[in-house]
Amino acid sequence: MWGFYFNELMRSLPIFLKGLWMTVSVSGLSLIAGTIIGFFWGIIRSGKGRILRRLIGAWVDLIRGTPFLVQIFVIFFIFPEAGIQLEAFPAAVIALTNLAACFICEIVVGGIQAVPSGQREAATASGLSAYHRLRYVTLPQAMRTILPPLVGQYVLIIKDSSIVSVIGVIDVTRAGWLTVQRIPEGIMVFGLVGILYFIICYPLIHLSSNLEKRMTVVATRL
Amino acid sequence: MLETFNFRVILEYMPLFFKCFSATLWLSGAGLVGALLVGTVACAIRLSQSRIVSCIAGVYIESIRSTPLLAQLYFFYFGLPSLGIMFSEEVTGIFALTLNSGAYMAEIIRAGIQSIPHGQIEAGIASGLNYFQRMRYIILPQALGVTILPLLGQSIVLVKDSSLLSLISIMELTRAGQMLTSERFMPAEGFLTTAAFYLIIYYILKGFSSWVQKRLIFREAY
Secondary structure, three states, X not given: OHHHHHHXXXXXXXXXXXXXXXXXXXXXXXXXXXXXXXXXXXXXXXXXXXXXHHHHHHHHHHHHHOXXXXXXXXXXXXXXXXXXXXXXXXXXXXXXXXXXXXXXXXXXXXXXXXXXXXXXXXXXXXXXXXXXXXXXXXXXHHHHHHHHHHHHHHHHHHHHHHHHHHHOOOOHHHHHHHHHHXXXXXXXXXXXXXXXXXXXXXXXXXXXXXXXXHXXXXXXXX | OHHHOOHHHHHHHHHHXXXXXXXHXXXXXXXXXXXXXXXXXXXXHHOOOOHHHHHHHHHHHHHHHOOOHHHHHXXXXXXXXXXXXXXXXXXXXXXXXXXXXXXXXXXXXXXXXXXXXXXXXXXXXXXXXXXXXXXXXXXXXXXXXXXXXXXXXXXHXXXXXXXHHHHHOOOOHHHHHHHHHHHHOOHHHHHHHHHHHHHHHHHHHHHHHHHHHHHHHHHHHO
C-alpha cells in the first residue's frame, strides 16, 4: 500500500510545488513590507514623540499578545462587516506584514537602545542633523545587534505563514491538507510538507546563528 | 461595525468562553510542563560527549525548529492513526505542543548552561563535586538567571500556539470564537472576545517577566 500511496503522492507533487511558491510569495512579500514598516515604527518608537511612541507600543503589545490565528480571523471575517471585502491572498499578506512589522519593530528598538548614548551625543555635538545621526551613526552600529535576530524572525514569520492556509490560501500546508484527504498517509504527506519547509528555513536558521557569531566577534574586537 | 456590536450575545456566551479559557490554560499548562521535561532531557542529550547521541537530539531540535507547528500538528493528527495509534484530539494536541516547545526549551536551556564560564565547572571538579552536585549547586543556579526570561517568552508563545489546537476541533478559546461566528454569524463579537482573553494571559505573563527582570538586575547590582 505504501508504494501505491507514494506513487500517488509523487503525482500530486505539482500541487505541493505550487503551494511552495505560494508560501514563498506570501512570506516574501510580507517580509519585505514588514521589514520596511518595522524599521520605520522602530525608529519612531525610539524617538522623541511621546504619543506616537505609546500608540506604536500599544499596537505592538496587542499583536504580540494575540495568536496569529485570531488575527487572521479578525481580518478575514470582521473587515467585511466594516465594508472591506478582502480576498484570501491580500488578507494573508496584510495580516502577516502587520505581524512581521510588530516583531521587527521590537528588534529595531532593542538594537537602537544598545548603541551607547555617547555616540548620539557626539553626533549631535558634531552638528549632524537628526536624519544624518540616524543614517551615519546610530543605525550602522545598531545593525550589528539587529541583524541576527532579524533573520531569526524571518524564519518565524515563514513558519507562521503556514497559518494563512486556514482561510483558503493554497500554500504548502494547505496542499498537504488537501492531499491527505485523498491519500490517507499522514506521515508521508506531512513529512513531505515538513521537508519543503525545512529546505527554506534550515539555511536561514544557520545564517542567523552564523551572523550572531560573527557579530559578537566584531564587537569584542573593538 | 461597532454600532451593531452586541454585548448581550457575549454575555450569553460567557460561560462557554470561561470554559474554553480554562481549557486553554489547561492545555498550555500541560504543554509547558511537558516541554520543560522534554527540553531538559533533549538538552542533556544534546550536550552529551558522544557525537552520535548528541546528533540525535540535534536532528530533533533542528527539524522541529525548521518546520511550522501547524504542519507538525497535522503530521501527528493525520499520521498517528495511519500507524494504527489512536489518541484523542487533546492528547495529540498536547503531544504536538510539547514536542514543538520542547525543542525551543532545549535551545534556551543549552544557551543558559553554556553561558557559565568553563572555569566555574573546573573549580567544581577541583572541589570534588560530582556531576549532579555541580549541576545543582554551580551551573543551574547561575543558568537560571540567564534562562528565566526566554523561558517566560517561550511560554507566552506556547499559549498563543495552543490556539492552533482549535483546527483539530479541540474546544479552546479560538474555537469558542469560531462557534459564535458559525452559530450566530457574529465574528466581531466572537473573535474580539477571544483576543481579549488571550490578552489577559499575555499581560499577566508580561508583567511577571518584567518583575523578574527587575529582580535580576537588582541581584546583579549586589
